[in-house]
Amino acid sequence: MKLQRNGRTKALAIGAVALVSSLSLAACGSDNNNSTGTAAASGGASSAAAIACASKQANLLAAGSTAQANAIDVWKNAYGTACSGTTLNYNGVGSGAGVAQFNQGKVAFAGTDFALKSTDIDASKQVCQNGGQAIDLPMVAGLVSIVYNVDGVSHLTLDGPTTAKIFNSEITKWNDPAIAALNPGVTLPATDITTFHRSDDSGTTFNLTSYFAKASNGAWTAPASKTWAGKGGQSAAGSAGVSSQVKATKGSIGYVELSYAQTNSLTSASINTGASKPVDPTAANAAITLGNSTVVGTGNDLALQLDYGTKAENAYPIVLVTYEVACDKGNKADTLDSLKSFLTYAASDAGQQAISSKGYVPMPAAVGAKVKAAITNLS
Amino acid sequence: MTSAPPDHPGDRTPASTTPPGQPSTSLRGTGRLGDVLFRLASSGSGVLLLVIMAAIAGFLLYRSGMALSQDKTNFLTTFEWDPDNIVKPSFGIAVLAFGTIVSAAIAMAIAVPIAIGIALFISHYAPRRIAQPFAYLVDLLAAVPSIVYGLWGALYLVPHMAGLNDWLDHYLGWTYVFKVSQHGAPARNLFTVGILLAIMVLPIITAVSREVFRQVPRMHEEAALALGATRWEMVRTAVLPFGRPGIISASMLGLGRALGETIAVATVLSANSKLSLHLLDAGGGTFAQNIALKFGEAGKPGMNALMASGLVLFVITLLVNGGARLIIARRKEYSGANA
Numbered sequence: 001m002k003l004q005r006n007g008r009t010k011a012l013a014i015g016a017v018a019l020v021s022s023l024s025l026a027a028c029g030s031d032n033n034n035s036t037g038t039a040a041a042s043g044g045a046s047s048a049a050a051i052a053c054a055s056k057q058a059n060l061l062a063a064g065s066t067a068q069a070n071a072i073d074v075w076k077n078a079y080g081t082a083c084s085g086t087t088l089n090y091n092g093v094g095s096g097a098g099v100a101q102f103n104q105g106k107v108a109f110a111g112t113d114f115a116l117k118s119t120d121i122d123a124s125k126q127v128c129q130n131g132g133q134a135i136d137l138p139m140v141a142g143l144v145s146i147v148y149n150v151d152g153v154s155h156l157t158l159d160g161p162t163t164a165k166i167f168n169s170e171i172t173k174w175n176d177p178a179i180a181a182l183n184p185g186v187t188l189p190a191t192d193i194t195t196f197h198r199s200d201d202s203g204t205t206f207n208l209t210s211y212f213a214k215a216s217n218g219a220w221t222a223p224a225s226k227t228w229a230g231k232g233g234q235s236a237a238g239s240a241g242v243s244s245q246v247k248a249t250k251g252s253i254g255y256v257e258l259s260y261a262q263t264n265s266l267t268s269a270s271i272n273t274g275a276s277k278p279v280d281p282t283a284a285n286a287a288i289t290l291g292n293s294t295v296v297g298t299g300n301d302l303a304l305q306l307d308y309g310t311k312a313e314n315a316y317p318i319v320l321v322t323y324e325v326a327c328d329k330g331n332k333a334d335t336l337d338s339l340k341s342f343l344t345y346a347a348s349d350a351g352q353q354a355i356s357s358k359g360y361v362p363m364p365a366a367v368g369a370k371v372k373a374a375i376t377n378l379s
Numbered sequence: 380m381t382s383a384p385p386d387h388p389g390d391r392t393p394a395s396t397t398p399p400g401q402p403s404t405s406l407r408g409t410g411r412l413g414d415v416l417f418r419l420a421s422s423g424s425g426v427l428l429l430v431i432m433a434a435i436a437g438f439l440l441y442r443s444g445m446a447l448s449q450d451k452t453n454f455l456t457t458f459e460w461d462p463d464n465i466v467k468p469s470f471g472i473a474v475l476a477f478g479t480i481v482s483a484a485i486a487m488a489i490a491v492p493i494a495i496g497i498a499l500f501i502s503h504y505a506p507r508r509i510a511q512p513f514a515y516l517v518d519l520l521a522a523v524p525s526i527v528y529g530l531w532g533a534l535y536l537v538p539h540m541a542g543l544n545d546w547l548d549h550y551l552g553w554t555y556v557f558k559v560s561q562h563g564a565p566a567r568n569l570f571t572v573g574i575l576l577a578i579m580v581l582p583i584i585t586a587v588s589r590e591v592f593r594q595v596p597r598m599h600e601e602a603a604l605a606l607g608a609t610r611w612e613m614v615r616t617a618v619l620p621f622g623r624p625g626i627i628s629a630s631m632l633g634l635g636r637a638l639g640e641t642i643a644v645a646t647v648l649s650a651n652s653k654l655s656l657h658l659l660d661a662g663g664g665t666f667a668q669n670i671a672l673k674f675g676e677a678g679k680p681g682m683n684a685l686m687a688s689g690l691v692l693f694v695i696t697l698l699v700n701g702g703a704r705l706i707i708a709r710r711k712e713y714s715g716a717n718a
Contacts, residue, residue, distance in 0.1 A: 066675070094675025096463075194564050199650040201676035226676055227461055234567055234649035234661045237672055241533070241646065248538060249565050 050350035051078070054337035057085030064091075064098020064111030066238075067203055067257060068140040068322040071355040072111070075346050078354060086338045095203060102134065102325055103127055108335045109343070110325040111140075113203020114226070115296075115303035124327065130379075132329030135301040137371050139346055140322040141361040143286035144208050147266040148253040149246050150174055150189060157182045159272040160215030160317075166253060167195050167212075168220065169232030174251060182272055189251070195233030196242045196254035201226040204239060207306075207320040208255050214309040215273070215317060257320070258283070259359025271318070274311040283361040285316035291364035300328045300374045304367070319361070329379050336378070343375045439690040446470075446683035454687065458652045460669060462684035463677065470684045472691050474654045478569055478663035479692065482644070483637040485573025485658075486580055491630050493577075494584035501585075502592035503614060514589065521582035529646030532575040533567070537647065540566035540574075544659050559659045567649035570658045572665075575647055576640055580633035587632060591625025592618055624707040631703040638696055641667035666692040 062072070069092040076088045093101070095112035102110035103123040115136050116124075124134035146163060148156060153174075158166075162178045165171040171178055175188040198205050205228050212220035222229035236245045239256045243264040246254040253269075258281060261268050270278035279285050289310050297303035303323070310317050324343060331339060345351045352362035363371065447454055449468050457471020497517060501510045544566050548559040595618045603613040619626075645668040649661035670685045677685060 094677075096676040096678050096681070097674070100679070192561065192563055194561075199645070200672040227463075234565065235651055236567075236649065237645045244534065245565065245567075248534065251563065 050348040051082040051345045052341055053083035054086060054341035056334070056337040057083060058335045058338045060086065060088045060109075060335055060338050060342060061107045062088065062090045062098075062109050062111065063093050063101045063107045064325070065095045065113045065203060065322050066092040067113055067142065067320065068111050068360075070259065070358045071140045071322075071360050074355050074358060075342070075351055078351075079342055079345055083341070086342065088342060094201075096201075099325060105332075108326070108332065108339050112136075112323050112325055113320060114206060115323060116301075116325060124325075128327030129330030132327040132331075132379075134325050135299070135328045135374065136297055136303045136323035136325060137343070137347075137374055138302055138304050138321045138363065138367060139324050139343070139371060140355065141286065141290050141363055142320050142322075142359065143258050143281055143283070143316055143361060144204055144211075144255050144318040144320060145258050145261040145266075145268040145281040146253065146255050146271070146318075147243065147246050147261050147268050149250060149266070150191075151250060153186060153188065154267065155186070156267070156269040157272050157278040158269045159274075160212065161217045161219040163269075163271075164212040164216035164220040166193055167197065167208075167233065167255075168230045169195065170219070191251040194249055194252040195230075196245050196249075196252055197228045197230060197233055197235050198239075198242060199228075199235035199237050202239075203320055203322070204255065204257060207308075208318060210306070211308040211318045255318075257359065258286075258361075262359050271316065273315065273317050275313045275315070279314055279316045281316055281318075283356060283359075285314050286319045286361045287364050288312060288315040289317060289319050290321070290361065291366055293367070295367075295370065300377055302367070302370055302374060326378060328374075328377070331378060340375060340378050343378075344372070347371045347375055436690075436693065439686055439693060442683045442686035443690045446680065446687040449680050449683070458654055460652060460664075460673065460684070463681040468680055468684075472666070472688050474652055475664050475666045475669050475688060476691065476695070477654050478648075479638055479665040479667075479695070481658065481663075482569045482572045482576060482665060483634055485570060486576035486637040487630060487634055489574060489577035490580045490584055490633060491626070494581050494629070494633075495588055495626060497581075497585045498588035498592055499614060499618070501589050503610070503618065514586075517582050517585045519582075520578070521586070525579065525640060525643040526646070528575060528579055529643035532571065532643060532647040536575060537565050537567055537571060540571050544570075547659060556656055556658055558657050560657060561660065564661055565649070566659065567647055567661045568659050569648070569663045572644055572648050573658075575643060576637045579640060579643065580637050583636060584626075584629045584633040587629030588622065588626050591622045591629070594625075595621045627703050627707055631700055634699060635696060638692065638699075639667050640665075641671045644668040645671045 069090065072088070072090040076090065080087060090111075091098075091107075095110075095114060098107070098110035099112050099116065099120050101107045103120065103126070105127045116134055121133050125132075128134065146158060150156070156179075158179070159182060162171065162182060165178065172193055173190060174193055175190045180186075180188055203226060206224060206226040209220065209222065209229070210224040213222075213224045220230075228235065234245070236242045236254075239260045242254040243256050243260045243266060246252045246256075246266055247264055256266070260266075261281070268281045270280050272278045289307060289312070290304075292310060292312060292315065293304045293306045295302050296305045304321055306319055306321065307315075308317050308319075324346075326339060326343070347363070347368060349362075349368075352368065356362050446462065449462070450457075450470060451467050452459075452469040452471060454471050456473050457469055458474050460470045460475075462468050462470040501514050501517075505513060541563075544559055545562070547557040548562075551557040552559070599617040599621065600613055603617045608616060644665050648663065648665070648668060650664045650668060650672065651662045652664070653662045655662060666688050670689060673681060673685060
């Protein structure tokens with residue numbers, strides 16, 4: 001019995017050692033984060049003039065899309081350095097949960113990968129005072145890149161119908177004539193294609209399937225949806241899951257946001273949109289598509305109609321936009337100043353430039369001007 | 380059930396349920412402040428547990444009722460999970476229940492025999508000097524966070540399962556269960572998940588079984604040896620029968636973790652809405668994994684639907700535990716303490 005008790009203290013000691021070492025590891029981790037954070041902040045600080053602190057500073061709570069979490073981090077660091085009285089807590093819980101929290105009045109703004117549904121806007125009238133309602137402010141743009149892992153193929157071109165058929169398991173070999181026809185001169189292996197899609201519901205899936213719905217000439221029959229509706233293939237959790245599986249699996253193909261393709265050094269396919277030459281997935285090319293998009297929201301609501309079927313030169317078709325959601329009128333009085341000040345910085349050229357290094361696409365000037373005007377009108 | 384038999388000197392098992400009759404009346408009789416406080420605190424904890432369980436069940440029932448009234452399809456037999464669909468909300472638990480039970484069953488089939496082996500090794504075979512550190516080592520496995528298991532599973536175990544899968548397909552493919560339809564695709568299937576879960580529940584089952592095996596009355600063991608039994612015969616005739624209720628309890632603890640494991644499964648499994656007995660083909664899903672993945676983007680109907688699936692998991696766990704209690708109760712002649 002005594003021996004056992006000794007054993008138990010020893011086990012505790014080992015546990016304590018493990019705990020302490022993991023804590024110190026965690027501390028190292030956060031140190032690193034801080035240093036990158038300050039680096040990003042100092043990058044933004046060159047244009048710190050863009051940050052006008054709120055006269056009445058407050059804590060801002062926000063929640064929503066994980067797609068923009070990295071962008072919010074960059075802004076938070078830069079903004080927090082300039083205006084120490086305002087702190088921002090952004091909780092990446094997903095678009096649906098973010099909008100739900102906004103409509104319960106728990107957060108000052110929400111981030112969503114989809115424009116608000118009419119039911120969401122109706123529900124927001126309970127939270128927004130003075131007859132206000134929730135509006136969409138497109139502030140973080142990105143693109144979805146088709147990533148693949150095929151030995152010996154360093155450059156691949158796909159088009160809408162072919163990509164849709166690959167992800168629907170109708171094209172199952174890499175040397176399928178449809179792929180070969182788009183890639184003259186490229187030696188394609190006779191191996192099986194393993195497709196990876198998101199197992200969680202996501203804005204990335206929504207934007208990819210929106211593109212399929214528009215540009216696959218009927219090869220994709222399911223409607224655009226944040227839930228994957230294709231046939232076959234494998235699924236993985238989150239963009240991180242998809243990128244690590246594509247990286248680990250020979251003969252695979254998947255879709256992730258640009259930043260995941262960059263940080264995991266995955267090869268991305270170019271898209272043949274019908275323009276004179278295939279379009280590479282770059283921020284500049286995505287900005288062209290975004291610039292051609294039209295505002296379909298009414299009043300100050302700036303919900304965008306993205307032109308997934310674009311055939312314009314150098315316009316990359318698979319783009320995505322994350323909206324910030326706030327009340328047009330009747331935001332909470334104690335956070336209104338901070339909210340406007342933060343969003344003004346985020347929408348500014350300096351703010352948009354600061355996130356471009358993280359794989360986001362700066363909002364084109366035409367859209368940006370409308371967003372800035374809408375933020376000024378928030379009350 | 381009255382009280383521990385007095386002619387049972389070896390029975391040192393800590394009483395998990397104090398016999399309600401005699402000792403508690405004598406406790407009440409003393410009337411000292413410390414006794415009263417302790418009695419209130421312990422019965423308070425018991426009541427609190429019941430209240431928490433009832434609150435969870437009530438909450439799940441309420442939200443499930445709301446979900447089921449929206450479901451346009453049969454909740455028990457539908458494969459798809461699409462509760463937020465405005466046109467036709469449809470969701471069902473068939474795939475999830477199948478995946479949860481199958482992966483947990485695979486985990487138990489692998490983990491229980493190995494855990495009993497390790498526990499016997501530690502309690503009866505290994506020299507004490509090795510046994511103690513070895514026991515800590517196994518316990519340490521329990522301290523690894525499940526996301527680490529998940530990442531290890533996804534990045535290391537899955538690629539290394541290819542060989543085993545091909546072997547199983549080649550020799551056991553005729554059983555249908557071990558047929559591989561797409562060679563070369565990553566083995567992100569229920570079988571791999573079962574193996575990963577087996578590793579995760581191993582320390583729990585081992586630790587509890589080990590303690591039970593240590594409680595075997597010395598006299599039973601010595602009697603077996605005196606009758607000319609070998610060490611293995613002694614283990615078989617004295618240790619295992621005595622420890623059986625403990626092994627079952629331990630397995631139930633492990634099974635609870637296997638049924639409810641979330642993030643490791645979500646990381647490893649290639650979830651889809653197909654119900655297939657081909658355990659080596661990627662696909663399937665479990666309750667916890669589905670909740671973790673669908674929670675973020677779920678609207679109000681979606682959230683209720685997830686709660687309903689949580690209720691089913693709750694019920695399955697209750698049923699399994701109840702079944703185990705029944706088995707233990709039938710075997711109480713070996714150990715009054717575990718009845």
